[in-house]
Amino acid sequence: MPDKDTVIRELQLEGHVEGGYFRRTYQADDQPRVKTPAGERYSLSSIHYLLTADSAIGHWHLNRSDIVHYWHLGAPVHYYMIHPDGRLETAVLGPDLAAGQRLQLTVKGGVWKASHLPAGDYGLISEAVSPGFEYEDMTLGKRALLLERFPQHEEIVRAYTRE
Template identity: 55%
Template sequence: MIKAKANAQDVITALNLEPHVEGGYFRRTYQSDHRDSLETAGGPRYLMTSIYYLLTEQSPVGQFHFNRSDILHYFHLGDAIEYNLIHADGSLQTLVMGSDVLAGQHLQLHVPGGIWKASRLLDGSNGFGLISEAVSPGFDFADMEMGDREKLTAQFPQHRALIEKLTRGDG
């Protein structure tokens, strides 16, 4: 039997993904509810959570956002995804997650809490890129801030063009 190549909608349906506020699609797949919660400055959090995260040609950008927790990203399949990280000192780090490790792409990526992060799907033959994220302390929307274009460009004027490309114009 010849199986047709999966497209983005097939993956969204198979993994039961929903639209994410930063762009793309996601579904929480794990939370450590069998462990005691961890006390943080923002309140109690799961020790760890995990999600699937998918970017597609129709939703190719994960907008700049800030997380307080550490995040480990794991590449699964599809087209490569570029990550842009703006550190507190204003330095920019750009990395690509994908399966071509011989070309320097990463299968895993650690993003410490306290860094502005955006992602975008790179052109490829699949039309989607799928990763997982493990977050510790566990993800809570209260610990995430979406990037405000005006505030970010004022804070990091040297990255204005990138910020304008990877944030929404409406705030």
């Protein structure tokens, strides 16, 4: 298995605003654009996303689009999702299916999510986003707002937000 520096270099990954590293690998240039309330979007886009031991948190954020996550390499990646009704859901993407880990996870638009690499040098996933991702469709979680909306999840909100 390659080391994290090789993965970053060979996949040409850059730092991501949520934490970790990423690179857009696909956008549906040859397909008609999709009309959304926020404007026209690609029908589909995809990225590689890497969490590392030194950038182990994908901070709380909310996307308008549905996102399908696929696990590829390295250590398992933990996901935390807070649904609009306040329900907390967790999932682990990784190779150990017998332990309940998953190779794929779908997060619907409108669900707050955070990710975490609790152990290991890195965890590499991909994400397919439909309609395609645009930064204006994403909201980074502000600690005060999330604590006000979801006080029952104070510990996990604090763990995966920046001050």
